[in-house]
Amino acid sequence: METFILYLVGIIGSTATYYVNTKFHQGAVRSSAMLTLLVAGFLHFFPQSVSPYLAQYIPPIFIGASFIGMVSKNQLSTYFGLALAGVIFTTILLNTSKFFTGYGGALGTSACIALLVVLSIPYFKSPRKMTVGFLQLRKTILKKQGKDSKRRVDLFK
Template sequence: MDRIILILVAVIGATGVQYLIRYKQWNAVRASSFLALLVAVIFKLAFNGSSNYLVNAIPPLFLGATFVGMVSAKQTSSFISIGLAAVLYSLLFIYSGKYYQGYGGLLGTTACVSLLVVLSSKYLKSNKKLRLGLRKLARTGKNVITDK
């Protein structure tokens, strides 16, 4: 049950930021920081001193989920892809959190990985072959290293 709550919190965080960006014309940093600060203050005031797992896990999970929601609307066309990236982010957060102890970067790294997986999935299901930019440059006769 805890995992389902954490997944829902991540989806709410990511789609909330994307909503503020798309429909209220906030910039990404303002939307992310506003929602993350709001959740942090609510949890600090309501559950101060509690040692419950969810109380301790929701604020950092929500903050990282807002990183997922900061993606440009030009890159993602729907809230469904944001939601899928948030679900993937929450699963990575839940199951890989213990491996990042002492390294830092858990929130940003897992947000980046989850977004890259979702954004690249449209290329995997297309019937077109992926082309490298070097092939296009080779047809024009330019050398990537020497020509500028």
């Protein structure tokens, strides 16, 4: 039951931050800070309202999930995507947070990974997969080789 509550906190943290950011025009940082202050402040002053395990883990999970909610609405605009990123973030943080020491912090790294996973889903659904960027890169390299060098080497046979 406690794990379910932590997953719910991850979902609420990401979607609530995004909601406050987009609907009330507070900005990403202010939205994250205000909501985190409310959650962490409540648990700081009333730690007996939840179990000690939840009192310890709810604030960092909410803070990290609020990093996900700071995403631009041009990049990710669905609440389902935000909720999915919150679930992925919580899973990563609960299972691997001790491995992220020295990588800019477990919260930010886990939030970045979760958001990148969600943002990459459309590429896996497209029929051309990820070859679009590769083909553009190939075209650019071949174009430069034709102009800049006397001897043309085709790297992509």
